[in-house]
Each structure stands twice: as structure tokens, then as C-alpha cells.
Amino acid sequence: MVYLSARKYGIPALVEDLTVRIGSLFFHLYSIWLFTFSDLKTIVCPMALFGTVNALSTLAFGVDQNTVPTDIEILCRIPRVAFWIWINLLPFAIDNQRQPSAILEDGVNKPWRPMPAKRLSPERAKVWMLILYPLAVLISNSFGALRQCLALVCLGVWYNDLEGADTNCFVRNFINACGFISYASGAMEVAFSRPLPVSTTVVSWFAVIAAMVMTSVHSQDMPDQEGDKLRGRKSVPLTIGDEPSRWIIAVSVSAFSFFCPWFWDSVPGVYACLAILGATVSVRSLFCRSVPQDKTTFLLWNLWVAVIYCLPFVKKWSISLGGL
Numbered sequence: 001m002v003y004l005s006a007r008k009y010g011i012p013a014l015v016e017d018l019t020v021r022i023g024s025l026f027f028h029l030y031s032i033w034l035f036t037f038s039d040l041k042t043i044v045c046p047m048a049l050f051g052t053v054n055a056l057s058t059l060a061f062g063v064d065q066n067t068v069p070t071d072i073e074i075l076c077r078i079p080r081v082a083f084w085i086w087i088n089l090l091p092f093a094i095d096n097q098r099q100p101s102a103i104l105e106d107g108v109n110k111p112w113r114p115m116p117a118k119r120l121s122p123e124r125a126k127v128w129m130l131i132l133y134p135l136a137v138l139i140s141n142s143f144g145a146l147r148q149c150l151a152l153v154c155l156g157v158w159y160n161d162l163e164g165a166d167t168n169c170f171v172r173n174f175i176n177a178c179g180f181i182s183y184a185s186g187a188m189e190v191a192f193s194r195p196l197p198v199s200t201t202v203v204s205w206f207a208v209i210a211a212m213v214m215t216s217v218h219s220q221d222m223p224d225q226e227g228d229k230l231r232g233r234k235s236v237p238l239t240i241g242d243e244p245s246r247w248i249i250a251v252s253v254s255a256f257s258f259f260c261p262w263f264w265d266s267v268p269g270v271y272a273c274l275a276i277l278g279a280t281v282s283v284r285s286l287f288c289r290s291v292p293q294d295k296t297t298f299l300l301w302n303l304w305v306a307v308i309y310c311l312p313f314v315k316k317w318s319i320s321l322g323g324l
Helices: 002-008 011-037 040-055 071-076 078-098 100-109 122-143 146-161 169-192 200-231 236-240 242-263 268-287 291-309 311-322
Strands: none
Touching (some): 011 040, 011 078, 040 169, 040 291, 078 169, 146 169, 169 200, 200 236, 200 242, 200 268, 200 291, 242 268, 242 291, 242 311, 291 311
């Protein structure tokens, strides 16, 4: 009798409709997740780490400690920092992946992405992008780092719509370096919840990070050469050759593995740690050349970068211990 009554009043239909709607919601949420999945290891997690540990390291930057929040306040803002990075990354990733040439490339390199997997049409993706870019600006206006957000919008247009990522490998690496600095400084500013404090050391450190990325970020292009060639992208390995590209990565990683600890006057243990990790990335870049091996090398490159991001924090504790 209860079941008949439920059918009479359409409850099964309501339940079925609700189930369909929930299923559709999770389908689209998963699609959004897939847009940024491959960038979690490159942008979201490393930049959240950078923003947090560098905000905690103002003593090493020579910034007046009375002008910055406490360590507890900074740590409590980690979720906000990560969300700021992700919401600024999402519309860029959608714009990048909706391009016809990108769909062609991803069909070879990343067939699980929403476009080649037919989870979303390019037209619908454009609508999402047009909604999410203003949303990112509004959130940045609330969280902080509005300047970095606007810089990322401009860099995204240059990279995707003006084909800055495809027509010249050096322009591509330059845009990537500017993007890294925008994310890094923005994450740091959100962690502070106030304008980023400026000192000579802060500016110099961002310049070092930019140079490091500019000369070695094409590690991400090494396993993607087949797809990049298909779309006509002039990445570093496809422009100057596979062999020279690997040597540039090896030399750059080796050089910055020693320069960055020197910049922060690190203890010998830090030199040893970065030397071992940097040597691993360099040797693998030169001698491990299959697509799966290049993907693993790029993961190790991201780990190497993350360790370098932590050097100011190590310096802060050296200063603190030296003052005891």
C-alpha cells in the first residue's frame, strides 16, 4: 500500500529525477577535476607550499616582523591559499584544453582529459571559462593578490588565444616563468592576507625562481613530443632538438642545485640534499628517454623545485637558532 501510494503521488519519479541530477553534478565536478589534474603536481601543490613556507620565512627576507601576521594566522590560511591558486588555474586550463589543436594533442598525450574523452564540448567549455575568469577576479579581490590574478588572465590570453605557447619555444618558457612568479607571489600574498612585503631579497628570490623555471621547465615537454609535433607546437625539444634540450635541463638543474643554497647561505646538509636530487634529475634527463621515464623525471623535477622553495624557511630557522 505504501509503495502504491508513493507511485500515485510520483515519489519514485522524484527520486529518479534527483538521482539523475546528482549523477550529472558529480559528472561535471569530475570533469572540472580532470581539467586541472595534471597541474596539481606542477602548480597547485608546489605553489601552495611556496606561498605558505615563504610567508613563514619573512625573517630570512629581512622584512619587519611587526608588519606580517603570526605563523598560526598564516598556517590557518593554507586552504585559502590552495583555493586561490586552483580557481585561477581552472579557467586557464579550460581555455588551454578547449583549443582545437590542444584537443588533437591531448588525444595522444592525455586522452583522459574532458575534451578528447568527449565529456564536454568546446562550446560548453568556453561558457565555463567565461564564467570562471570573472569569478577568479572576484575571489582574488576578496582574498588578495588581485594584481597577480589580472596578470594571470593576461598571460593566459597570450599563452592560449594568441598562441604564445605554440609559435616560439622561448616565449613559451618566458610565459611559463611569468606564470610561476604570478602564482608564487599571489599565493604568498594570500597567505599574508595583505599586500606582499617588498625587500631586495624578496625581489631577488623571485628573479632566481623565474630564471630556474625559464631554463628547465621544458622538462614537462620531453614526454609530450609526439602530441606537440602533431599540433605544430614549437616546444624546446621540437625546436632545438631532443639532445640539446636534455643538456639544457641537466646543466640548469645542476647549476641551480648549488646556486640556490649559496643564495640562502645554507648549511652543508642542504647542499648535499639538493646536489643528490638535482643530479638524479640531470642524469635521468640525459639517459632515461622513454615517455614513461620522462614523465617520472618531470615528477622528480617538481620535487626538486619544491625543495628549493623551502630554502628560505631553512634559512629562517638557522637565523632563529643562531639568535638563541
